[in-house]
Amino acid sequence: MRNTLSGSDRNQTIRRTCEMWGVVKWIDQYGRRIKLVSDEAVQWILLDLIIDVRA
Incomplete structure (x- = not known):
């Protein structure tokens, strides 16, 4: 998720992290992406955005 700031900080970007769980199906x-499947959703995640993986 990316939010652009206003004013003098207009060119900066805020990056937010979130936790996801599921099974990597593809x-x-x-x-350079993975398909993560859970009981609630299916989503494609770019590998370059993943910062931590736990088993």
Whole structure:
């Protein structure tokens, strides 16, 4: 998620982290993303945005 600041900080970006859980069902090595599936949702996540993985 990216939010752009206003005023003199207009060119800066705020990055927020979140926790997700699920099963990795697919790894797209060319698109550099993974497909994460949980009971509630299916989402594609870019590998470059992942900062921590726990088992």
